Structures are given as structure tokens and as C-alpha cells.
Amino acid sequence: MLRDITLGQYYQTESVIHRLDPRVKLAGTVIFIISLFCFHNIWGYLCAALFLFAVVKLSKVPFKFMIKGMRSIMFLLLITVVFNLFLTPGETVLTIWKLHITKEGIRIAVFMVIRLTMLIIGSSLMTLTTTPNNLTDGMEKAMSPLKLFRLPVHEIAMIMSIALRFIPILMEETDKIMKAQIARGADFESGNIFKKAKAMVPLLVPLFIAAFRRANDLAMAMEARCYRGGAGRTKMKPLIYKRRDVAAYLLLFAYLAGSIVVDRVPNMIAKAPVEEQVITTAGTLAETDLIDLNGLDNIQD
Amino acid sequence: MSIIKTDKLVFEYIRRDEDGNVEGITRAVDEVTLKIKQGDFIAVLGHNGSGKSTLAKHMNAILCPTEGSIWVDGRDTKDESEVWNIRQTAGMVFQNPDNQIIGQVVEEDVGFGPENMGVPTAEIWQRVEESLKAVGMYKFRKYSPNKLSGGQKQRVSIAGVLAMHPKCIVLDEPTAMLDPNGRKEVIRAVRALNDVENVTVILITHYMEEIIHADSVFVMDKGKVAMQGTPREIFSKVEELKELRLDVPQVTLLAYELQKRGIALPDGILSIEELTDEIVKYSRSHGERR
Numbered sequence: 001m002l003r004d005i006t007l008g009q010y011y012q013t014e015s016v017i018h019r020l021d022p023r024v025k026l027a028g029t030v031i032f033i034i035s036l037f038c039f040h041n042i043w044g045y046l047c048a049a050l051f052l053f054a055v056v057k058l059s060k061v062p063f064k065f066m067i068k069g070m071r072s073i074m075f076l077l078l079i080t081v082v083f084n085l086f087l088t089p090g091e092t093v094l095t096i097w098k099l100h101i102t103k104e105g106i107r108i109a110v111f112m113v114i115r116l117t118m119l120i121i122g123s124s125l126m127t128l129t130t131t132p133n134n135l136t137d138g139m140e141k142a143m144s145p146l147k148l149f150r151l152p153v154h155e156i157a158m159i160m161s162i163a164l165r166f167i168p169i170l171m172e173e174t175d176k177i178m179k180a181q182i183a184r185g186a187d188f189e190s191g192n193i194f195k196k197a198k199a200m201v202p203l204l205v206p207l208f209i210a211a212f213r214r215a216n217d218l219a220m221a222m223e224a225r226c227y228r229g230g231a232g233r234t235k236m237k238p239l240i241y242k243r244r245d246v247a248a249y250l251l252l253f254a255y256l257a258g259s260i261v262v263d264r265v266p267n268m269i270a271k272a273p274v275e276e277q278v279i280t281t282a283g284t285l286a287e288t289d290l291i292d293l294n295g296l297d298n299i300q301d
Numbered sequence: 302m303s304i305i306k307t308d309k310l311v312f313e314y315i316r317r318d319e320d321g322n323v324e325g326i327t328r329a330v331d332e333v334t335l336k337i338k339q340g341d342f343i344a345v346l347g348h349n350g351s352g353k354s355t356l357a358k359h360m361n362a363i364l365c366p367t368e369g370s371i372w373v374d375g376r377d378t379k380d381e382s383e384v385w386n387i388r389q390t391a392g393m394v395f396q397n398p399d400n401q402i403i404g405q406v407v408e409e410d411v412g413f414g415p416e417n418m419g420v421p422t423a424e425i426w427q428r429v430e431e432s433l434k435a436v437g438m439y440k441f442r443k444y445s446p447n448k449l450s451g452g453q454k455q456r457v458s459i460a461g462v463l464a465m466h467p468k469c470i471v472l473d474e475p476t477a478m479l480d481p482n483g484r485k486e487v488i489r490a491v492r493a494l495n496d497v498e499n500v501t502v503i504l505i506t507h508y509m510e511e512i513i514h515a516d517s518v519f520v521m522d523k524g525k526v527a528m529q530g531t532p533r534e535i536f537s538k539v540e541e542l543k544e545l546r547l548d549v550p551q552v553t554l555l556a557y558e559l560q561k562r563g564i565a566l567p568d569g570i571l572s573i574e575e576l577t578d579e580i581v582k583y584s585r586s587h588g589e590r591r
Contacts (some may be wrong), residue, residue: 074567
């Protein structure tokens with residue numbers, strides 16, 4: 001179960017996406033995530049899904065790697081769906097005992113699932129195609145203006161890159177400690193959630209000690225290799241924008257513009273005939289925005 | 302000229318109780334005086350707590366002597382302005398391969414040292430390529446270190462040090478956490494560095510098999526250098542080594558036991574071939590009598 005988390009794991013292969021400048025990928029991920037939360041109807045999401053699908057195909061990362069990352073947030077997804085489904089006020093569709101499922105609830109729940117799924121796939125795509133060192137290099141360079149405000153940008157980037165490097169190692173360590181304790185009769189599986197949480201405590205203590213010991217060793221190894229902070233350091237892989245990065249930026253803005261258009265236009269068209277024609281149906285339409293297929297019908301009218 | 306020279310080197314660990322009061326002082330290194338020649342393969346032996354790791358950390362200016370002095374390539378480690386030059390001259394490889402690999406990709410890790418030294422980008426790539434080839438890990442340059450075996454990781458660590466172009470490499474029990482195959486791999490790589498690139502190697506270990514090829518061996522006990530000599534000289538003193546709680550290689554032990562039973566074999570036999578040759582010689586000269 002601990003090995004399933006792909007977030008922060010690099011998938012080694014040769015592709016255009018792998019070769020892109022990390023700053024492009026960072027900007028891309030941020031824009032993509034923001035765009036996900038701005039859409040109003042299914043067309044925007046369709047546009048985002050197409051974009052995501054194209055990038056995934058280009059990256060040559062097997063799709064199952066991204067699905068693996070999804071498994072760990074299944075629970076979160078479930079909670080979001082349940083809460084949205086039952087607790088959104090509005091027009092009741094179905095009533096089970098005291099709980100009402102509303103039209104608005106369904107809509108929000110569906111959108112939430114789409115959003116979170118694409119968010120996870122999008123962000124794990126970034127970490128799958130960018131080496132953590134490369135990623136933190138990108139962040140360091142993108143944030144370097146903040147150095148003027150005495151923000152230790154290089155140090156933050158280094159801390160992050162090391163943290164990412166040690167995630168799989170500490171996972172393995174956790175697994176090992178767990179097995180060692182299970183072998184001596186510890187029980188991590190049974191009982192309610194509080195009991196399970198309590199069972200984790202004896203796991204955390206050795207894990208923390210091991211982590212500190214590792215940190216100590218690593219610090220010594222870094223010093224032995226002449227590490228003394230960011231000043232006077234050269235880069236093995238300096239970040240220089242290439243033609244493909246410019247092209248990627250252009251594509252990114254094309255996506256952004258395209259998705260805004262796709263997202264807004266059906267609404268505007270849907271609203272346009274409202275004034276002339278049937279006010280009653282248009283009124284409900286504008287309120288719900290529910291999977292705007294109705295809007296499309298209007299256009300055909 | 303000697304690459305490393307120590308003069309009555311002393312290092313003391315101060316033990317403290319929970320309130321931070323001094324409880325006692327442990328002398329980890331006790332008046333060690335030695336000289337190591339450029340280009341030599343040196344082995345430092347000793348059981349746990351003999352002070353060999355502490356001594357090694359002085360050679361890289363990670364620890365500073367309590368008393369006495371140590372010079373690395375003529376530079377005193379107490380001189381703070383020289384610390385980075387010293388670390389560049391004497392690279393260090395540690396025991397746990399996982400705790401010294403910083404990069405997420407092999408080549409990035411090897412480039413870490415040169416990056417810190419401010420080497421220009423083009424030269425970093427050249428150094429990375431050379432170092433990875435020297436330890437036979439070039440084809441793994443794009444791999445994640447997590448996917449490598451222990452021996453391979455340790456070779457990457459050696460390449461990482463090598464890319465800094467040191468005159469001397471100190472290896473602090475590099476094989477302690479490896480399986481026999483990994484151990485062989487690492488020792489082979491280290492010997493190649495010494496033979497081909499003429500890098501001074503200081504190998505700290507408690508595996509006897511690894512010191513057979515050394516030019517000179519230091520045996521440490523309780524912070525002092527207890528014995529010093531060529532591997533043959535050291536291994537001919539089986540009883541003394543046993544007193545220091547060290548084992549000799551099985552072949553040497555077998556030869557020693559045969560000697561004790563009255564079979565005239567020379568002292569300090571180090572390899573199986575050597576022993577079989579000597580036994581054949583012995584049986585030829587004694588065979589006719591039977």
C-alpha cells in the first residue's frame with residue numbers, strides 16, 4: 001500500500017515532455033489546475049481532458065502509473081462526493097431516509113470528481129516527467145527574484161529536492177519497521193480508526209530516529225563533497241529556454257484561451273436567446289448550468 | 302611527498318549526560334603518527350570502536366583534532382580557510398550508500414561535487430562521463446539510484462568523489478552493508494582507480510580479504526596504531542591479530558594451523574593458489590620419505 005504513491009516519483013523515458021524546461025512544466029501545471037477550477041460546464045472539462053490526454057500521450061508515461069497515484073486519494077474523493085451529494089441544498093431528486101440528493105448536489109459531485117482526478121493526473125504527470133532536481137532547479141530559478149527580499153531560495157529548493165529524494169527511502173524504511181513489528185505481534189490492521197492511529201505511534205518513533213540519523217549522515221556526505229550553499233555554485237544542467245519551450249508556452253496559452261472560449265461561449269449563446277424567447281426555461285438554465293447540453297439545443301434552435 | 306601526514310593526532314569525544322554536564326571523555330584517536338605516500342593503496346583495519354572511522358573523518362577535515370595535527374597535501378586541517386581545498390584533495394566515501402547519494406539520477410549525483418566547486422558546465426559533463434566510466438557505471442547514468450544494487454550505488458558514490466578530481470580517496474567501510482558480490486565489485490573499482498588513475502586510496506574496513514592487495518596496512522586498536530606493515534607481514538602474525546579480535550583470511554588461517562601441526566610452510570600466505578603451490582612443493586620434498 002505504501003508503494004502505491006507515485007507522487008514525487010520520476011518515470012525514466014525519452015519524450016518531448018521530459019525534455020521541456022521545468023519552468024514551462026511548472027507554469028503549465030499551475031495554469032492547468034487553475035483552469036480546472038474556473039470551468040462552468042462540461043465543455044471546459046472536455047477541453048481540459050483532451051489537453052491532458054494529448055500531454056499524457058506525448059510524455060510516453062504508461063497511463064497505469066497515473067492511475068496508481070489515484071488509488072491513494074480514492075478515500076478523499078469518496079468523502080468529497082458523499083458530502084457534496086447529500087449536503088448541497090436545492091431541487092430534490094431522490095430522498096433516502098432523511099438525506100436528500102439534489103440536482104445541484106449531483107452536478108457539484110460530478111464536477112468535483114472530474115476536477116480532482118484531472119488535478120492528480122496533471123500534477124503527477126509533472127513529477128513523473130521531471131526529475132526532482134530538475135523541478136527544484138526550475139522553482140529556484142523561477143523564484144530567484146525573491147532573493148532580493150532575503151528569501152533563501154536556493155536553500156528552500158535544496159531542502160525540497162532532498163525531501164523528494166528521501167520519500168521512497170523512508171517509505172521502504174516504514175515498511176521494514178512495520179514488518180519487524182508485525183513479526184513481533186504488533187497489530188496495524190484491526191480495530192477502528194483511533195486504534196489504528198494509536199498503533200502507528202510505536203512506528204513513528206523509530207522512523208523519526210532513523211530519519212534524523214540519515215539526515216546527519218547526508219549532511220556530512222554533502223559537506224565532504226564541498227557543499228556550502230548556493231553561492232559560487234555552477235550548474236550541471238543550467239536552465240536555458242529553447243525553441244521547444246517557447247512553443248510549449250504558446251500551446252499553453254492557446255489551451256488557456258481555447259478553454260475560456262469553449263467554456264464561456266455556450267453560456268453566452270444560451271443566454272442570448274433568453275431575452276427574446278422562453279423566459280421560464282432559460283431562467284432555470286442560467287441557475288443550474290447543469291451539463292449544458294440544453295444550451296447546445298438552444299443553439300440548434 | 303606524503304599526501305597525508307599526522308603528528309600525535311588526538312581526538313576526544315565528550316560524553317554528556319541528559320543535563321549537558323560532562324560525564325566523561327572518550328579518546329577515539331590516541332596520539333597517532335603516520336605518513337601516507339602519494340599513489341599508495343593503504344588499508345586501515347580494526348574492530349568496532351577502534352577509532353578507524355574517526356581517523357578517516359580527520360583526513361577530510363570533517364573532524365578537527367583535539368590535539369596534534371594532520372596535514373593533507375601539506376595543508377593543516379585546523380586552518381579554516383583551507384577546509385574546502387582539503388575536501389577537494391581528499392574525497393570521502395561513507396558506509397551507507399543511501400545516505401550519501403543526493404541526486405535523483407545517477408549523473409546528477411556524480412555532478413554534485415563539481416557543481417559545488419564551481420566547475421564550468423561543459424567540464425562537469427566531461428568529468429561525470431570520465432568518472433562513471435572509471436567505475437564501470439556509465440551505462441547506468443540515467444538510472445534512479447533507488448533502482449541500483451548496493452554495490453552499484455557505492456560505485457556511484459565513488460564516481461561522485463572521483464569527479465572532484467581528488468588526489469586521495471578515503472573510503473570509510475564502503476562494503477560493510479553490501480553482499481559478497483557487491484563487495485567484490487566495489488573493491489575491484491577501487492583497485493582500478495589506484496592502478497590506473499594513480500589515486501591514493503585509504504580503505505577502512507574490517508574484512509581481511511579486502512586488504513590483501515594493499516601496499517601497506519595499519520591495524521588500529523583503542524585509538525592507537527597497533528601494527529603496521531605489508532599485508533604479508535601483518536598476516537604472518539596470526540596470534541597478535543587474534544588478540545586484537547581480528548580474523549585472518551581463511552587460507553592464511555589454514556596455512557597457520559598446518560604450520561602449527563609441523564608442516565613447514567612460509568609465513569603469511571594470502572591466496573589459495575599460493576597455498577596449493579606451497580603444499581605441492583612440500584609434499585614433493587617430503588613425499589619420497591613415506
